[in-house]
Amino acid sequence: MRTHFCGLIDESLIGQTVTLSGWTDVARNLGGVCFIDLRDHEGIVQVTVEPGNEAVFAVAASLGYEDVLQVEGVVRAREAVNAKIRSGRVEVIATRITVLNKAAPLPFHAHENPTEETRLRYRYLDLRRPQMQRMQRTRTRLVQALRRHLDADGFQDIETPILTKATPEGARDFLVPARMHPGEFYALPQSPQLFKQILMVAGFDRYYQIARCFRDEALRADRQLEFTQLDMEFAFVREGDVQDYVEGMIRAIFKEVIDVELDARFPRLTWAEAMRRYGSDKPDLRIDLELVDVAALVKDSQFAVFTGPANDPDGRVAALRIPGGASLSRKQIDEYAAHAAKYGAKGLAYIKIDAAGAVSSPILKFFEEDAFAALVKHVGAGNGDIVFFGAGAYTTVSDFMGALRLKAGKDFNLVADGWRPLWVTDFPMFEWDAEAQRYVALHHPFTAPAVDDIADLRTHARTAVSRGYDMVLNGNEIGGGSIRIHRPEMQSAVFELLGIDAEEARAKFGFLLDALNYGAPPHGGIAFGIDRIAALMAGTESIRDVIAFPKTTSAQCLMTGAPSPIADAQLAEVHVQVASPQER
The missing domain is CATH 3.30.930.10 (Bira Bifunctional Protein; Domain 2)
Structure with a gap:
C-alpha cells in the first residue's frame, strides 16, 4: 500500500512517483490549492493538491483530522522550505488520494497536551503523537542494543x-x-x-x-x-x-x-556515606549540596529538639545550607517544612542570613553567641544563605533532609546539566x-x-x-x-x-x-529497570510515557x-x- 514512508521523502526522490499511506495531520484548503500534512511513524511530508485536478481536489477538500489516506503523487522541490522536518525541502504533488478510513471527531488533537486521564483512556491516539512515537522508539533501541551487547559477550x-x-x-x-x-x-x-x-x-x-x-x-x-x-x-x-x-x-x-x-x-559510595552526605541511597550528584552533621555543636545547647537526638547514638542532627536561600519568604519556608513533614519531619528549624549579614532564626535564643557563631561557621553559611536543620532518628532525618536537598536543588536551579552515574x-x-x-x-x-x-x-x-x-x-x-x-x-x-x-x-x-x-x-x-532507563533516555519523568499501555496510579487500565x-x-x-x- 506504499512505496515510501512519509517522513523519509527527500530530495533524492525528486521527479519520482511515490505511494504513501498515513494520517491527515493538517489539511488546509486555501481555495485555489490544498495542502495536506500526511503523517506516519517516520514523520510528516507535505502533499499538495493543485486546482487542475478536480477529482483529487474534491477529496482533499473533504478531509478531516486523522483521516487515513493513501496518496499517490510526484515528488517536487518545495518553494517554501520547512527546515524543521526532514522532508521540508520537497512536497508530493498528488495525482490520486484514496480515503482508507474516516476518523470520528477526536477527544484531543495530536499537538495538544491533554490530561493524563484522557491520554490513557484514548491511548491509541496518545501513542500516535510524534513525541510518544519517539519515546517508544527510544525504548526499542535500548532493548535492541542490550540484546546485541549481551549476545556478543556470550550471555x-x-x-x-x-x-x-x-x-x-x-x-x-x-x-x-x-x-x-x-x-x-x-x-x-x-x-x-x-x-x-x-x-x-x-x-x-x-x-x-x-x-x-x-x-x-x-x-x-x-x-x-x-x-x-x-x-x-x-x-x-x-x-x-x-x-x-x-x-x-x-x-x-x-x-x-x-x-x-x-x-x-x-x-x-558506601550506603553509609551516601546517607550521611546526601540523605539518600540514590543521590543525585548533579546537585552540589550536602548535609552536614552538627550534633557535636548542639548537644549542649538549650534547644531540647536538638539535644535529645544529638546525645542519642541512633539520632541525628543535620544541616542543609542553601546558597541564596535567604530570599525565601516565611510562607515559602513553611512550604519547605510541609514538604519535609511528608517524609517524617516533625518540624524544621532554620537560620537565615540576609545580604547585609543580619541573622534571623527561631533557634537563636537557645545558643550562646560563640556557640551559634561556631555552628554558622561549621555549616559554611554566608550572606544571602538559609540553613535548614533536621533532628530526630537517624534514618528519618536523613530521609526528610535528603528530600529537602532535592527540592532546593530544583527550586534554586542548582541541578547541573549532564549525567552523573555512581x-x-x-x-x-x-x-x-x-x-x-x-x-x-x-x-x-x-x-x-x-x-x-x-x-x-x-x-x-x-x-x-x-x-x-x-x-x-x-x-x-x-x-x-x-x-x-x-x-x-x-x-x-x-x-x-x-x-x-x-x-x-x-x-x-x-x-x-x-x-x-x-x-x-x-x-x-x-x-536493570528497562522502563526507568528508557524514561531517562527519552527525557521524561514518568515511566508511563515509555510503556505502551501503562496503568494509572489507582492501578487501572482506563482504555480496557x-x-x-x-x-x-x-x-x-x-x-x-x-x-x-x-x-x-
Missing part, C-alpha cells in the same frame, strides 16, 4: 516461568488460581531471582533475560504493577566483576542509543521492623552478607553489611544487585534472622535450599477497563468465591 537468553510459586517476602504477589488444583494458586513473578540462581547451580555461566515482573503495590510515576527488567546473573564472580562488566555495558548502551558519553569510571555499595544487611518486631532484608533474603562466619552474622546482625550494590543515575536507581548466598547453611541462618523458621523456609524455599546443597558456585548478578468483575460461572471453574467488601 544466554533463558526464559523463566511466569506462573510460579508464591514466596511473599517483599511486595505482595499477584495470585492466579490453578483450575486443575482446586484451592491452590500460582503467583506471577516479582522477579526471576530464584530461577536465575538455580541456573547458576545448573552450570550456566552467564544468563540474561528481558523479563516481565509483577508486584501488587502502590503506584507512582516511576513504578507500575507490571514492569520490565533486564535480569542478569554471573557464576564465579565477586562484586567488582559484576560492577565492572555492567558499568561498561551501560556506558556503551548510552553512547549507542542517545550518543551520551558517561564517566570513564563511575564513582562508588555505585552505592555496602548496604545494611537488615533493617529492624519495629511493628513486626523482626529484621527484614534491605535488598532481598538471598543477598550474601559481607562476613562468612554465621556466628559473627548472628552476633552483629543489627550492623551487618551486605554484598549488595545499586547503580544510580541522576538520582534514579536504575539497577540493583548483589552477590548471592551460595551455601545452604548461611541461607538458613539468614532466614532464621528474618524470622522465617525452618518449617516455613522449607515450605517457601525448599527447592532453593536443596539446589544449594548440590554444589552451588559463588554467583551474583543485577537487574481492567480490572473488571468476573462472572460467577468463570470463577466457579477456578474454584474461587468472591466476598464483597461488606462481607470481608
Whole structure:
C-alpha cells in the first residue's frame, strides 16, 4: 500500500512517483490549492493538491483530522522550505488520494497536551503523537542494543516461568488460581531471582533475560504493577566483576542509543556515606549540596529538639545550607517544612542570613553567641544563605533532609546539566521492623552478607553489611544487585534472622535450599529497570510515557477497563468465591 514512508521523502526522490499511506495531520484548503500534512511513524511530508485536478481536489477538500489516506503523487522541490522536518525541502504533488478510513471527531488533537486521564483512556491516539512515537522508539533501541551487547559477550537468553510459586517476602504477589488444583494458586513473578540462581547451580555461566515482573503495590510515576527488567546473573564472580562488566555495558548502551558519553569510571559510595552526605541511597550528584552533621555543636545547647537526638547514638542532627536561600519568604519556608513533614519531619528549624549579614532564626535564643557563631561557621553559611536543620532518628532525618536537598536543588536551579552515574555499595544487611518486631532484608533474603562466619552474622546482625550494590543515575536507581548466598547453611541462618523458621523456609524455599546443597558456585548478578532507563533516555519523568499501555496510579487500565468483575460461572471453574467488601 506504499512505496515510501512519509517522513523519509527527500530530495533524492525528486521527479519520482511515490505511494504513501498515513494520517491527515493538517489539511488546509486555501481555495485555489490544498495542502495536506500526511503523517506516519517516520514523520510528516507535505502533499499538495493543485486546482487542475478536480477529482483529487474534491477529496482533499473533504478531509478531516486523522483521516487515513493513501496518496499517490510526484515528488517536487518545495518553494517554501520547512527546515524543521526532514522532508521540508520537497512536497508530493498528488495525482490520486484514496480515503482508507474516516476518523470520528477526536477527544484531543495530536499537538495538544491533554490530561493524563484522557491520554490513557484514548491511548491509541496518545501513542500516535510524534513525541510518544519517539519515546517508544527510544525504548526499542535500548532493548535492541542490550540484546546485541549481551549476545556478543556470550550471555544466554533463558526464559523463566511466569506462573510460579508464591514466596511473599517483599511486595505482595499477584495470585492466579490453578483450575486443575482446586484451592491452590500460582503467583506471577516479582522477579526471576530464584530461577536465575538455580541456573547458576545448573552450570550456566552467564544468563540474561528481558523479563516481565509483577508486584501488587502502590503506584507512582516511576513504578507500575507490571514492569520490565533486564535480569542478569554471573557464576564465579565477586562484586567488582559484576560492577565492572555492567558499568561498561551501560556506558556503551548510552553512547549507542542517545550518543551520551558517561564517566570513564563511575564513582562508588558506601550506603553509609551516601546517607550521611546526601540523605539518600540514590543521590543525585548533579546537585552540589550536602548535609552536614552538627550534633557535636548542639548537644549542649538549650534547644531540647536538638539535644535529645544529638546525645542519642541512633539520632541525628543535620544541616542543609542553601546558597541564596535567604530570599525565601516565611510562607515559602513553611512550604519547605510541609514538604519535609511528608517524609517524617516533625518540624524544621532554620537560620537565615540576609545580604547585609543580619541573622534571623527561631533557634537563636537557645545558643550562646560563640556557640551559634561556631555552628554558622561549621555549616559554611554566608550572606544571602538559609540553613535548614533536621533532628530526630537517624534514618528519618536523613530521609526528610535528603528530600529537602532535592527540592532546593530544583527550586534554586542548582541541578547541573549532564549525567552523573555512581555505585552505592555496602548496604545494611537488615533493617529492624519495629511493628513486626523482626529484621527484614534491605535488598532481598538471598543477598550474601559481607562476613562468612554465621556466628559473627548472628552476633552483629543489627550492623551487618551486605554484598549488595545499586547503580544510580541522576538520582534514579536504575539497577540493583548483589552477590548471592551460595551455601545452604548461611541461607538458613539468614532466614532464621528474618524470622522465617525452618518449617516455613522449607515450605517457601525448599527447592532453593536443596539446589544449594548440590554444589552451588559463588554467583551474583543485577537487574536493570528497562522502563526507568528508557524514561531517562527519552527525557521524561514518568515511566508511563515509555510503556505502551501503562496503568494509572489507582492501578487501572482506563482504555480496557481492567480490572473488571468476573462472572460467577468463570470463577466457579477456578474454584474461587468472591466476598464483597461488606462481607470481608
